[in-house]
Amino acid sequence: xxxxxxxxxxxxxxxxxxxxxxxxxxxxxxxxxxxxxxxxxxxxxxxxxxxxxxxxxxxxxxxxxxxxxxxxxxxxxxxxxxxxxxxxxxxxxxxxxxxxxxxxxxxxxxxxxxxxx
Amino acid sequence: xxxxxxxxxxxxxxxxxxxxxxxxxxxxxxxxxxxxxxxxxxxxxxxxxxxxxxxxxxxxxxxxxxxxxxxxxxxxxxxxxxxxxxxxxxxxxxxxxxxxxxxxxxxxxxxxxxxxxxxxxxxxxxxxxxxxxxxxxxxxxxxxxxxxxxxxxxxxxxxxxxxxxxxxxxxxxxxxxxxxxxxxxxxxxxxxxxxxxxxxxxxxxxxxxxxxxxxxxxxxxxxxxxxxxxxxxxxxxxxxxxxxxxxxxxxxxxxxxxxxxxxxxxxxxxxxxxxxxxxxxxxxxxxxxxxxxxxxxxxxxxxxxxxxxxxxxxxxxxxxxxxxxxxxxxxxxxxxxxxxxxxxxxxxxxxxxxxxxxxxxxxxxxxxxxxxxxxxxxxxxxxxxxxxxxxxxxxxxxxxxxxxxxx
Numbered sequence: 001x002x003x004x005x006x007x008x009x010x011x012x013x014x015x016x017x018x019x020x021x022x023x024x025x026x027x028x029x030x031x032x033x034x035x036x037x038x039x040x041x042x043x044x045x046x047x048x049x050x051x052x053x054x055x056x057x058x059x060x061x062x063x064x065x066x067x068x069x070x071x072x073x074x075x076x077x078x079x080x081x082x083x084x085x086x087x088x089x090x091x092x093x094x095x096x097x098x099x100x101x102x103x104x105x106x107x108x109x110x111x112x113x114x115x116x117x
Numbered sequence: 118x119x120x121x122x123x124x125x126x127x128x129x130x131x132x133x134x135x136x137x138x139x140x141x142x143x144x145x146x147x148x149x150x151x152x153x154x155x156x157x158x159x160x161x162x163x164x165x166x167x168x169x170x171x172x173x174x175x176x177x178x179x180x181x182x183x184x185x186x187x188x189x190x191x192x193x194x195x196x197x198x199x200x201x202x203x204x205x206x207x208x209x210x211x212x213x214x215x216x217x218x219x220x221x222x223x224x225x226x227x228x229x230x231x232x233x234x235x236x237x238x239x240x241x242x243x244x245x246x247x248x249x250x251x252x253x254x255x256x257x258x259x260x261x262x263x264x265x266x267x268x269x270x271x272x273x274x275x276x277x278x279x280x281x282x283x284x285x286x287x288x289x290x291x292x293x294x295x296x297x298x299x300x301x302x303x304x305x306x307x308x309x310x311x312x313x314x315x316x317x318x319x320x321x322x323x324x325x326x327x328x329x330x331x332x333x334x335x336x337x338x339x340x341x342x343x344x345x346x347x348x349x350x351x352x353x354x355x356x357x358x359x360x361x362x363x364x365x366x367x368x369x370x371x372x373x374x375x376x377x378x379x380x381x382x383x384x385x386x387x388x389x390x391x392x393x394x395x396x397x398x399x400x401x402x403x404x405x406x407x408x409x410x411x412x413x414x415x416x417x418x419x420x421x422x423x424x425x426x427x428x429x430x431x432x433x434x435x436x437x438x439x440x441x442x443x444x445x446x447x448x449x450x451x452x453x454x455x456x457x458x459x460x461x462x463x464x465x466x467x468x469x470x471x472x473x474x475x476x477x478x479x480x481x482x483x484x485x486x487x488x489x490x491x492x493x494x495x496x497x498x499x500x501x502x503x504x505x506x507x508x509x510x511x512x513x514x515x516x517x518x519x520x521x522x523x524x
Binding site for chain 1: 262514
């Protein structure tokens with residue numbers, strides 16, 4: 001029986017910069033478009049999206065009942081979430097195989113919890 | 118020689134021998150590995166004071182035996198373990214005093230790791246761990262498996278060996294060919310872990326190729342007349358000979374047909390050729406000899422400047438009859454395309470069932486190449502995209518991107 005796994009793609013500031021740099025944008029996008037195409041044509045994609053750069057993020061945090069909104073992501077790490085795919089594959093090994101094909105250098109795989117009743 | 122170096126050397130040379138020796142008598146690989154790692158720690162503590170003993174293996178065996186006694190006491194199985202422990206003590210004493218070499222039972226160990234009762238996907242990891250002492254995390258990375266999962270699978274396999282007393286004995290005549298086949302497959306899988314395809318990518322990426330060649334040499338030492346063991350070693354050595362030619366100065370991937378043959382190792386090619394002709398003397402052809410023969414034809418380009426594609430195509434036709442794997446079918450299609458034209462190659466490629474190649478990168482890379490040659494630009498474009506998207510090696514991805522761009 002197949003399971004849903006989420007592949008989370010982490011990108012460096014450099015990766016995010018390439019997205020909007022006219023000279024490197026095309027190469028960046030080409031790498032992803034081939035990967036996305038291979039995923040989709042293999043018929044395993046449940047859903048997925050690329051995410052805007054972390055600088056566009058807004059985070060909310062409740063402090064003692066008071067909600068504070070701030071600019072930027074929840075955690076300030078060097079690599080930030082740049083996009084994700086939910087895929088439908090038999091097991092973790094298969095999910096890792098797909099993760100290994102992604103064009104960037106840091107990627108995390110997690111099994112999705114079953115939907116809540 | 119400094120002590121740490123001496124211990125390391127002993128570890129590499131003796132680890133498999135000691136595991137094999139102990140596992141044959143104790144039937145519990147996990148316990149044996151624990152005892153042995155305890156013995157190596159003891160050696161690191163003791164040898165700097167006492168010097169490295171003349172017979173490090175006998176010393177390590179004695180130390181490991183002590184750990185096993187402690188363990189047996191705790192598990193209250195000492196009475197049952199007593200005869201084996203006594204025999205070990207006697208044997209350790211004998212080896213430390215005689216010129217006799219420590220017994221080498223690694224071949225039995227390899228056969229046990231490839232036992233039909235053990236999940237075939239675990240044959241290679243088990244062999245890498247027990248014969249070479251490679252840790253689960255490194256094995257996991259080589260096969261792209263979660264390390265904790267790999268650890269659990271290894272433990273389960275060892276538990277099965279212990280509980281079901283999977284026999285350590287050498288398989289008898291009737292089951293030997295099948296069991297040997299499994300051992301060869303396991304060694305080849307270790308070699309293949311560093312590759313996208315046997316003719317291609319960078320072995321340094323994951324790097325179990327050196328270990329696989331070591332296992333291959335070990336097999337041949339134990340079975341010098343077995344043609345398929347020789348064939349497998351020849352195959353791996355032919356691939357190893359091209360190590361320096363697979364990347365250009367900029368580190369980019371160079372496909373076999375464009376490699377500078379001046380960079381191929383003549384020494385390794387020569388050794389592979391000698392081994393392959395030894396194998397042929399048995400008059401018993403097999404999958405690995407055929408694969409090695411194909412690589413041997415490729416190697417001739419270093420001397421003649423050309424590749425005899427028709428010869429390679431014929432060898433592949435033999436190979437698909439013995440080993441009809443996807444990779445063999447694709448190799449044949451590539452050879453036929455070179456020998457008899459892109460259309461003939463494409464026809465073979467298109468006969469492969471679609472569901473088997475949906476995510477098989479070499480298929481799409483070859484399809485793209487053949488479409489391009491036939492000027493079917495749209496098909497080529499789509500196939501290149503698919504091949505690039507399925508790549509795990511960035512340098513192969515770059516190579517395909519350049520190929521796609523040259524349309």
